[in-house]
Amino acid sequence: MELLQLQYFLEVARLEHVTEAARSLHVTQSSLSKTIQRLEEDLGVPLFDRMGRRLRLNEFGSTFLRRAERALFELEQGKQELSDLASPEHGTLELAVTTASTLPNILREFRKKRPTIQFHVQMLTTEEMVTRLQRGEVDYCLSSPPIEGEDIECQIVFIDPVLVAVPIRHRLADRSHISLTELRDEWFVGVKRGYGTRDLVDSICKSAGFEPKYVYEGDEPARLSSLVEAEIGIAFIPSTARDSREQIKYLQVEDHELVREIALLWHRNRYITRAALEFREVVIQYFGARSN
16 A cells, blocks of 8 residues: 555545546546556455546445545654754744634734744635644634534634624714614625624524625625725624724624634644744734733
8 A cells, every 4th residue: 555545545535526636636537546446456445436537435435534534644744743853943834714804913923933934824714624624734723713623622812892894974883882683774794604703693693683684795804894984885893803994983782792702723633843832822922912
């Protein structure tokens, strides 16, 4: 059994399609098919049910997948640990976020401590983040809501009130507080379903007896302030994401506890580099200062 066979098997299992897996792996379809066939011959059982170019894991494949994922995960962690030992001042932090409003300040503080460490950030939905975490593909996630899991460590770092942002000429702009029921006939701009704040807000509004009506649903939370300022709609915006635009007024929700929990997440068995440990300290210190 070869390492390459396991890598190809995992990609085919993930995509369940020979053509797409070959494209992802940058190999020919025939090479991929032959490699999977050799693996099945080595194991003595078929791993997939074949339907043309589509493949579906069978019982043997599903059982073997768990072991193969664990084996490759451990090999990748060993590689990461050796790299950290050999060159602790260099490397890349892999980060994923569902909430990005505080990230620039956090990265700025981290860069002061570790100027030679690079970072790669992905903005993900909650479901995508869980997948990356379970695969051990990221060092840390900054998430709202918190995520619990067998292999996931979760540390809540901040309780963030969610405010209502309205244009300065809106009928509610002279208010400082608002009840949710007063918003049932308003039009909203927001992020798509699957992002933590959107799902939280929709759930709480439903408990108040209505569903928000959205005229805009996007993937970029930072764009919402511009849309509110342009009077396209009003928005639910966490306090950490509010800005100082003069054309926007922020109102507190008075009759429901509308807050989001921001959590730092990591895989329990992923190797944590020295740089990653320092990043965690920066995150905790940053939010600790905001809480005081």
